Amino acid sequence: MRIPTHSDCRILLMHYRKGSLLLLVLCSLSLVLPQPLCADTTHPNMIFVLADDLGYGDLGCYGQTQIQTPRLDQMAREGMRFTQFYAGNTVCAPSRSVLMTGQHMGHTHVRGNAGGGDMTVQSLRDQDVTVAEVLKPVGYTNALVGKWGLGEVDSEGFVLKQGFDQFYGYLNQVHAHNYYPEFLWRGDQKELLGNVVEPVSKEAKYGGFVGGSATKRVDYSHDLFAKEAMQFIDSEKDNPFFLYLALTIPHANNEGSKMTGNGAEVPDYGIYQDRDWSDQDKGQAAMITRMDTDMGRIMDQLTALGIEKNTLVFFTSDNGPHDESRHHLETFNPSGPLRGIKRAMHEGGIRVPAIAWWPGTVPAGQTTEHIAYFGDWMATAAELAGVDAPENLDSISFVPTLKGNAAEQQAHDYLYWEFYEQGSRQAVRFGKWKAIREPMFSGSVELFDLDQDISEQENRADQHPEIVKQATAMMDEAHVPNPNWKIRGGK
Known part of the structure; x- marks a missing residue:
């Protein structure tokens, strides 16, 4: 026995x-x-790394030429690079809600950033089932390091009420703008740091929180997250674990941009110090390279511990690139060949880099065109753990793709997004076609053939009215009304 x-x-x-x-x-x-060190091979470790506002073209392995990302490029060479992977939405909170619940934007509870309004609408509920809650009953220790954004400490959506055993980082999105905050959360307690912050205003917004910029900079939050993540990996190396490493790089400190003119906060410019760029551009590049270095440290740690062959590392971004640090988009072309940035429903706002690394399981040096998105992480994690995902989700496991079994991979009928800012818009991706309706429900429809027009330059709606009709029906089917999320004159 x-x-x-x-x-x-x-x-x-x-x-x-x-x-x-x-x-x-x-x-x-x-x-x-x-x-044995890797006794539990039936329950592989999972590390899901989420960069913040990293563009499709921000990494060398996706065509970037100015910003150096050698370790993520190595990760792609040793693993699998996805070319048609999509975020849950074009901004932060709803994208993370899709990731955690396996429900697309027409079904998930959090469908936008709450702004100055009622923060409960930006919080998960007791009845929402997260990936962590699915993994927990089969022995996984679940940790979130970084940015949550789906519930404050006294809400139903608080991270430790949503299946996570450990938490270190930011709860509030505006708090997360500042890389030199006065405190971070460790569990449900504030852990004071050595920074001194000047608030941007006296008016409390966003759940009572006021953003700002540090006048005394001691503790850089990203460095603390990297250290915490590595400590967690070391402490749980003998047991199955799920680490959700939700980094804030390279998101801007929006308040810092207003107060100092430079929202790309980083301890130093590193190898970019002497470049003939603006300080904002240097900061943007230095942030991404700093993150890249830490990704390398994590892969090296897994190898040193001897658990790399029992650990899937998946790296991606929560939406397209931003222009909020006051840096220059033309310096780096962060969307690569794609049109649009964060808040757009064009590809640049929602198609994101994605790399899977799992030595011995994920074939090395592979590129996949499988069309997947954040909501698929639920079914993927459940299959890897050998448990059933909740029913009636918008989630298809991409484990066959990860294991090089493309012939066994199921596909979505369509992927769906909706967005409530800037007058609202919807989008649907099905096969080679991509349709955008703006405003939601009642606007005109743009149609693009992504096989021929990845940059979405030619609207083919007039040429294919039958495809437009099909796309409209998909959008109408996907959207289930939610009383918290409405547009003026709409559903």
Whole structure:
């Protein structure tokens, strides 16, 4: 009889009933007998790394020539690069809601950034089921390091009420703008830092929070996140874990842009110090390269611990690139060949870089054109953990693609997005076609053939009225009204 591993016992003891003496004896033996370092190969570790406002063209392996990203480029060479992977939305909170719930924008609860309004509409609810909650019953330790944005400490959406065992970082999105904050959250407690922050105004917004810029800069939050992530990996190396590493790089400190003229906050400009660029451009590049270095440190750590072959690392971005640091988009062309940036429903706002690294499982040096999006992480994580995902989701596992079995990969009928800012807009992607309706529900429809026109320059709606009709029907089907999210004169 096989002696249970530590992780087996964590699962079995949750289901222990009186009289299971053999189980208790075996689990006791497992605590004293030597355990192989990667004993639990049926429950691979998962590290989902989410950059913030990183564009499709911001990495060398996606065509970037000015910003150096050698470790992420290495990750792509040793793993799989997705060329048609999409964020959950074109801005932060709803994109993360899609990621956590496996529901697209017509179904997920959080469909926009709340702004100065009621923050509960930007919070997950008790009834919302997250990826972490699906993994927890089969023995995963779940940690979020970085930015949450889906519920304050006293709300139903608070991260430790949504399946995560550990949390270190920001809860509030405006708080997360500042790379030198006065505090970060460790669990439900504030951990004070050495920074001193001047608020941008006296008016409290965004859940009572006022953004600002540091006048005394000591502790750089990104560096703290990298350290925390590596400490978590080391502490959980013998047990299955899910690490959601939600970085804030390269998001701007929007308040810093207003107060100092430079929202690209970074301790130093590094290799870009002597470039003939603006300080904002130097900062933007230095932030991305700093993140790249830390991604390399994490891959090196996994290898040194001997758990790289039992760990999937998936790297992507929450939406397209921003222009909020007062840097120059033309310096780096962050959307690459795509049209638009953050807040657009064109490809540049929602198509994002995505790299999967899992030595021995994900084929090295592969590029996939499989069309997937954030909502698919739910089904993917569940399949890897050997558990069922919740029913009635908008989620298809891309495990076959990860394992090089493209013939077994299921596809979506369509992907769907909706956006409530700037007058509102919707988008749907099906096969080679992409349709955008602006404003939502009642506006005219643009139609693009992405196989022939990745830059979305030629509107083919007039040429294909039958395809427009099909796209409109998909948008109408996908949208389920939510009383928290309405547009003027719309549903």
